[in-house]
Amino acid sequence: MTTVDRGLDNLAGHAGHHDEGSYLTPKYGPIATVWNWMTTVDHKKIGVMYLFAVLTMFFLGGVAALALRIELFEPTRIVDGTLTGAAFGNVDGASPASVGNLYNRIMTMHGAVMVFMFIVPAIPASLGNFFLPLMLGAKDVAFPKLNLFSWYVYVFGSLFGIASIAMGGVDTGWTFYTPYSTTTAGQPQVIAMVLAAFILGFSSIFTGLNFIVTTHKLRAPGMGWFDMPLFVWAVYATSIIQVLATPVIGITLLLLVFERVFQIGIFDPGLGGDPVLFQHFFWFYSHPVVYVMILPAMGIISDVITVHSHKKIFGYRAIAFSSLAIAAISFLVWGHHMFTSQGELGAMIFSFLTFFVAIPTAVKVFNWIATLYKGSITFTTPMLYVFAFLFLFSIGGLTGLPLGALSTDLHLHDSYFVVAHFHYVMFGGAVIAMLAGLHHWWPKMFGRMYNENAARVGCLLVFVGFNVTFFTQFFLGTRGMPRRYASYIDEFQLLHQISTIGSMILLAGFLVHLFTFLHSLFMGPKAPQNPWGGLTLEWETETPPIEHNFHHEPVVNHGPYDFDEVVPPGWDPKDYPLPEPAPEGASH
Amino acid sequence: MWTMAGINDFFIRVFFRHHADTPVGGLNGTDGLYLYIWWVSVFFFVLLMAIMVYCMVKYRRRPGKPAPRSPSHHTALEITWTVIPTLLLTVMFFWGFSAYLKIVISPPDAEQIDVTASKWSWAMEYPNGKTTTEFVTMGTNDNAPVFYVPAATPVQLRMTSTDVLHAFWVPDFRYKFDVVPNRYVPFSFTTLPLDHTGADPEVKSFIDKDGTEVFYKDHWLFCAEYCGDQHSEMQAIIRVVDPAYYRQWRDTPSYDETTPPIDVGKLVWSGKGCATCHSVDGSAGTGPTWLNAWGSPHTFTNADPMTQADIDADSLLWDNYIRESILVPGAKIREGFTNQMPSYDGRLTPVEIRGVIAYMRSLSDKNDGQEIQGFDELNSDGAEGEGGP
Numbered sequence: 001m002t003t004v005d006r007g008l009d010n011l012a013g014h015a016g017h018h019d020e021g022s023y024l025t026p027k028y029g030p031i032a033t034v035w036n037w038m039t040t041v042d043h044k045k046i047g048v049m050y051l052f053a054v055l056t057m058f059f060l061g062g063v064a065a066l067a068l069r070i071e072l073f074e075p076t077r078i079v080d081g082t083l084t085g086a087a088f089g090n091v092d093g094a095s096p097a098s099v100g101n102l103y104n105r106i107m108t109m110h111g112a113v114m115v116f117m118f119i120v121p122a123i124p125a126s127l128g129n130f131f132l133p134l135m136l137g138a139k140d141v142a143f144p145k146l147n148l149f150s151w152y153v154y155v156f157g158s159l160f161g162i163a164s165i166a167m168g169g170v171d172t173g174w175t176f177y178t179p180y181s182t183t184t185a186g187q188p189q190v191i192a193m194v195l196a197a198f199i200l201g202f203s204s205i206f207t208g209l210n211f212i213v214t215t216h217k218l219r220a221p222g223m224g225w226f227d228m229p230l231f232v233w234a235v236y237a238t239s240i241i242q243v244l245a246t247p248v249i250g251i252t253l254l255l256l257v258f259e260r261v262f263q264i265g266i267f268d269p270g271l272g273g274d275p276v277l278f279q280h281f282f283w284f285y286s287h288p289v290v291y292v293m294i295l296p297a298m299g300i301i302s303d304v305i306t307v308h309s310h311k312k313i314f315g316y317r318a319i320a321f322s323s324l325a326i327a328a329i330s331f332l333v334w335g336h337h338m339f340t341s342q343g344e345l346g347a348m349i350f351s352f353l354t355f356f357v358a359i360p361t362a363v364k365v366f367n368w369i370a371t372l373y374k375g376s377i378t379f380t381t382p383m384l385y386v387f388a389f390l391f392l393f394s395i396g397g398l399t400g401l402p403l404g405a406l407s408t409d410l411h412l413h414d415s416y417f418v419v420a421h422f423h424y425v426m427f428g429g430a431v432i433a434m435l436a437g438l439h440h441w442w443p444k445m446f447g448r449m450y451n452e453n454a455a456r457v458g459c460l461l462v463f464v465g466f467n468v469t470f471f472t473q474f475f476l477g478t479r480g481m482p483r484r485y486a487s488y489i490d491e492f493q494l495l496h497q498i499s500t501i502g503s504m505i506l507l508a509g510f511l512v513h514l515f516t517f518l519h520s521l522f523m524g525p526k527a528p529q530n531p532w533g534g535l536t537l538e539w540e541t542e543t544p545p546i547e548h549n550f551h552h553e554p555v556v557n558h559g560p561y562d563f564d565e566v567v568p569p570g571w572d573p574k575d576y577p578l579p580e581p582a583p584e585g586a587s588h
Numbered sequence: 589m590w591t592m593a594g595i596n597d598f599f600i601r602v603f604f605r606h607h608a609d610t611p612v613g614g615l616n617g618t619d620g621l622y623l624y625i626w627w628v629s630v631f632f633f634v635l636l637m638a639i640m641v642y643c644m645v646k647y648r649r650r651p652g653k654p655a656p657r658s659p660s661h662h663t664a665l666e667i668t669w670t671v672i673p674t675l676l677l678t679v680m681f682f683w684g685f686s687a688y689l690k691i692v693i694s695p696p697d698a699e700q701i702d703v704t705a706s707k708w709s710w711a712m713e714y715p716n717g718k719t720t721t722e723f724v725t726m727g728t729n730d731n732a733p734v735f736y737v738p739a740a741t742p743v744q745l746r747m748t749s750t751d752v753l754h755a756f757w758v759p760d761f762r763y764k765f766d767v768v769p770n771r772y773v774p775f776s777f778t779t780l781p782l783d784h785t786g787a788d789p790e791v792k793s794f795i796d797k798d799g800t801e802v803f804y805k806d807h808w809l810f811c812a813e814y815c816g817d818q819h820s821e822m823q824a825i826i827r828v829v830d831p832a833y834y835r836q837w838r839d840t841p842s843y844d845e846t847t848p849p850i851d852v853g854k855l856v857w858s859g860k861g862c863a864t865c866h867s868v869d870g871s872a873g874t875g876p877t878w879l880n881a882w883g884s885p886h887t888f889t890n891a892d893p894m895t896q897a898d899i900d901a902d903s904l905l906w907d908n909y910i911r912e913s914i915l916v917p918g919a920k921i922r923e924g925f926t927n928q929m930p931s932y933d934g935r936l937t938p939v940e941i942r943g944v945i946a947y948m949r950s951l952s953d954k955n956d957g958q959e960i961q962g963f964d965e966l967n968s969d970g971a972e973g974e975g976g977p
Binding site: 172 | 605612613617618622625628633636643647649650652660661662665666674677678685687689690692727728751752753755759762763768810811812813816817820821823
């Protein structure tokens with residue numbers, strides 16, 4: 001992949017961007033710089049702002065999770081009801097022994113913040129925003145102002161959601177099941193919370209639209225669809241889901257409001273409605289959204305694994321098409337969240353379709369493992385996170401099998417097994433992949449390296465802590481522990497205590513990462529242009545990228561993963577001996 | 589025991605504590621499918637991790653040495669690893685579906701028992717109107733009811749909810765179903781016969797008042813669908829007994845015309861879910877305590893207060909207030925509380941409502957000197973012909 005001056009820039013009156021500085025270089029005084037960031041239409045700055053925002057949400061949701069784990073250390077309730085009113089603006093007034101209340105609100109907070117405010121936008125809006133245009137060789141996304149607007153919508157929606165949880169007392173869990181959500185004391189707040197999810201959904205739609213158009217229209221000259229990095233494919237498939245699925249949560253919200261304001265029976269059985277109908281609406285949106293969370297993660301893994309083993313990805317087209325297949329099938333499996341509440345025919349169809357989504361996922365894992373074969377594997381932090389991902393995501397995927405099969409799911413549904421499975425996929429999959437991507441692209445984003453050994457220690461702690469926390473929960477679930485319990489029978493105590501200890505190890509891992517990143521920002525050595533030897537376009541530009549991304553519009557004349565043919569940009573050919581040329585006619 | 593059966597037995601015990609207590613949940617049904625999924629998963633996980641670790645060691649980067657050329661695409665291999673999982677998953681689907689059908693299809697001539705779920709308690713009513721009178725401590729629930737069911741006999745529970753969604757889960761049976769308001773949902777089961785040989789350590793026994801040994805096995809019942817504040821207290825015990833003892837137990841009424849009203853009230857308090865929210869010792873709960881409540885003045889958020897003068901003027905004022913609160917819980921809401929209570933209209937007989945009033949009256953220092961009669965006295969009267977551990 002080389003850049004050629006095609007002279008077109010000059011013809012068009014642009015003088016190229018030869019003298020331009022890094023996008024991070026402040027050009028104004030402190031106040032003007034803040035103003036510059038808040039009104040920027042630069043996808044890189046918006047990506048960094050998203051990164052900061054989603055990590056703040058991750059911190060908030062994580063604190064809530066630790067509070068839950070500490071409460072569950074003992075079978076009885078540690079925090080008694082008298083704290084409830086004081087600590088959390090109790091709408092129930094002085095009803096002092098709503099002892100489940102505080103736990104249930106924190107549980108709702110954890111779920112809603114992590115799902116709607118963290119993990120849905122986490123990868124596409126931060127790393128996607130930053131790297132999608134760079135990887136396509138574009139100067140920005142297709143609609144830069146819409147991009148900034150979506151960030152503000154996201155921030156507004158998040159603040160709105162947190163306010164309605166913290167001040168109102170939403171205790172429904174992140175799923176808002178009717179009739180509980182429409183008949184309990186906190187119902188106006190529930191409407192507020194669903195409204196927040198709706199606002200956040202708009203942010204998703206805007207980002208999705210932006211990425212779809214960017215991918216179609218702004219690819220660099222020479223870049224065909226099958227020359228795109230797999231991260232772009234994954235974000236593209238994600239965007240399609242976001243644009244198509246998100247409106248359904250809006251419709252659901254409208255129906256909830258109609259029911260409440262006009263007393264039309266839609267979901268509330270007291271008015272002649274059907275509570276299970278709400279579950280259909282909810283999961284028609286929320287199941288595809290699960291793939292919004294995991295597809296970009298798969299994209300990161302595809303890219304990171306090739307760069308850090310200098311090996312062409314195995315089965316490029318299979319991975320690209322499986323992303324689209326997953327996006328399509330994800331719309332057809334929502335009913336598997338309702339095996340215990342629907343008729344036999346629906347259960348049969350949804351179980352059958354659910355197994356179909358397992359196949360493209362399995363194919364991706366096989367491809368990643370096959371990519372390692374005859375590679376040149378390094379043990380950098382991003383690569384360690386790829387290994388962690390393959391380990392954890394395999395467990396997450398395999399434990400989905402007894403949840404997809406009908407009779408086994410009737411036992412595991414709504415138990416800790418589901419909690420463990422979900423976290424293995426979402427944390428072991430999406431969050432671990434995000435950490436891989438963050439460590440992979442950190443030098444490019446901020447122009448500084450981090451302390452590799454400290455980051456490796458963090459990775460190890462996260463890996464061990466995660467497994468201790470969540471592997472135990474599989475056994476809690478199969479042995480009979482229902483989810484969303486604030487207290488439990490003594491038989492489950494040992495496993496709960498191990499799980500809580502694991503969550504503390506996990507916390508230690510994240511603290512190590514936090515300090516590594518802060519240390520890197522302020523004291524890290526300057527990063528080279530291409531520290532890992534990547535071949536995709538973001539490594540062609542400077543580190544950190546200049547404001548308009550590239551000095552000249554890049555032209556693509558090789559695939560994104562041709563590690564056996566091309567010396568990585570910025571590398572001395574002496575440091576990168578290419579293998580013997582392939583014999584004539586050999587295909588690979 | 590290093591046979592395959594022994595190894596499978598080991599894993600079943602690690603996963604589920606012990607084997608399923610229903611034939612459909614056992615090795616020919618759900619547990620068998622678990623083992624199939626388990627071994628498929630172990631095979632693929634070990635295979636993938638072994639290849640990964642092999643590559644990590646064998647193909648680690650060596651300075652100055654490029655990765656050799658190798659194919660990045662192999663059609664036959666890719667078709668193989670798509671087709672084999674597809675076949676294995678197809679087996680999984682059909683196995684799960686056929687086991688599921690055995691679970692959901694109700695057997696003919698089943699003993700039908702009504703289950704009512706409400707925030708936050710379970711109630712079972714037997715065909716002759718019998719309800720349980722036995723309660724145990726289970727986790728943080730001091731008042732978990734014990735429901736008797738016959739062993740090795742088809743039983744169909746006809747479940748409904750008075751308020752929000754709940755779910756009826758007996759882990760030892762290996763399945764659960766959601767309980768939905770305004771609808772009956774079936775839950776059918778047939779347990780294995782009770783083991784009398786001592787081979788199953790969970791089968792226990794007690795000597796009933798006739799001197800015969802009664803075997804029983806207890807199973808946890810949990811609410812598995814989130815239902816609010818005391819979701820985690822919504823638990824009960826399913827006690828499997830031999831059919832003969834079950835019939836004897838079922839046909840002994842919980843109370844009859846000789847039972848004092850206070851005791852009827854106490855049975856209602858513990859058996860119909862009142863105890864979940866209303867304490868009788870003054871401790872705080874979701875609803876107001878019953879201790880010293882009867883006859884005391886109170887203020888309401890949505891109605892005129894009940895003053896001492898009103899109480900003195902009308903001797904049935906409090907009785908009427910209790911009756912109204914049982915049938916229309918939201919009519920008068922005590923200050924400091926929200927209305928979380930489902931209506932008991934149609935769920936309590938007139939005798940039971942009078943019992944509740946008598947019981948609350950007996951708990952008050954404003955009563956006219958009645959004492960609470962305990963269960964022990966009740967048993968010695970023979971009014972309740974039931975033994976029990």
